[in-house]
Amino acid sequence: MSLSPLLDVRDLKVHLRLGPNVVKAIDGVDFRIMPGECVGIVGESGSGKSTMARAITRLMPNVNIAELSGELSFEGQDILAMPDGALRALRRGRGFSMIFQDPLGYLNPTQRVGRQIEEALSCDSSRGSNRNRVHTLLDEVGLPDPANVARRYPHELSGGMRQRVMIAIALASDPQLLFADEPTTALDATVQLQVLQTLYRLHKERNMAMAIITHDLGVVAELCDRVYVMRAGKVIESAETVRLFEHPQQDYSRRLIELSTRRLPRELQA
């Protein structure tokens, strides 16, 4: 029996208008996530990773699109053709959610963060009161003193605390697919480990599929079943994680692995 993909992207093109020019931010990408799978997306800065995530979740404010084409389906539904209302429902109720690379740009500066998490909660009253659920989420992403943090505004938090609030918001809707764009860059190593543990636990317990965009190959090695390597708007390699680390096919992939390895103490190298 072969399962059908949760997310199926075929020949996706996202070309953006830039004055008289066009930037081919995504230029023919195939990408697939099975239910309950965890995939990593690595690659050059500027290779189109965030653009792809935004196109898939259809959250593209502020862009001037020259071309958007290809097939994008989530659970067999065509996302590109979906009306906004249906899409919003998909984001809120057990569909997909997104952790953005730039939390400050997506958090509401005038609203306390606890309230923002509460608004994202899935409607599942069996899980206790909203306040308790907010506090549990904050605790799970490693924020000490949840009651206190919930009352603060985004600007009253450190960079890593904001990043964790963003993660809590994304998890609040209990998604089937979590798209995470550099979710742990602002976290110290011990908090990062704790957050990755939480993501992994939810991934297993709730069969939550994950796509993690990261520059940190350690995150990929720890969590991901499969990896896509991107360069200049294209996927240049995709493979199971162990295979990519042990037998990279492309020079660029090899270079990423080698440079990452060189910086680690011997006991942590592959």
Place this chain on the structure above:
Amino acid sequence: MSEPILRLNGVEQIYRSRNANGPGWNQVRAVDGVDLDIREGETLAIVGESGSGKSTLAKLLLLLNRPTTGEVQFRGTSLSALASADYQAFRRQVQAVFQDPASSLNPRMTVERMLGYIVQRHALATPGETRQFLAGHLAAVGLNPPESYLERYPHQLSGGQQQRIAIARAMMLRPAIIIADEPLSSLDVSVQAQVLQLMRDLHKTTNVGFVVISHDLGAMESIADRTAVMYRGRIVEIGRSIYERPYHPYTKLLLDARLSLDPRRSRIRSMSAAPSRSDSSAPAQGGCRFRPRCAYAVEICATQAPALKPVDQAGTMAACHRAEEIGALRARSAEPTVPSPLEV
């Protein structure tokens, strides 16, 4: 020895925010008594707990925050007493790269206008040569071809491209010191290597110093002359070789939490236990603030706060009652000896 370029003397920063329910204020002691000398031309890394006050420290050094108590000095003069001429010198010589690149770039200006304005104000190049000057600096941070980035607005750049514009902006002024808060976090390792090399080159040619705040311990090990480790508003360890020989249990915990690059030995996937929790208790009264998480705590740790004091001949300082013992542990075996954070 030469005078430090920047110095923090007993600095504290308390943030106040309005209480959500009812009147009154909430206080956050973000920086809680820090003394620090930053020497001319050195690269000082600041690592540590998320929320421990690193960005706040950067803002204090940049004169963006005024300390609640204590003072910040620039070349021996207290920042609160800087005459306006010295203030101009300070603004030029001390440059910043902020943690959120997107919010530190003016959204309504193209890269060329934003940077061109600085070039003109500081007469770094003639108007005719400005474009070429900027192109050179963008190429140096790996933005190729540079011309195609000059015409963009910040939102038309990827996260890592914004970060590199911020780095180029700080570097082109040839400052005496650059205070960079997470400058590498959105860069792939290949561009990171290029930026780290650029920092070394710039240091060689202009003796610029850096204060780099980062969670990337590998990158900091490769570039730092000294590293300070922060925990809950304080420096708990500072020295040249903390990566090979940590003296403070928190430093060890951090180093041991680094991820391996071997997918066959994934810690997280092989883990069955519930996730470890960071400590959410209120700061301990009197005792060591790391005690609730410390695998080495003894009786005295509950009652006496350890002071930051020298622990070896190399000038390392650590704030732990058992620092010498812990440093000796690591020296004897290369194997991690601390229980992993998953077990603590």
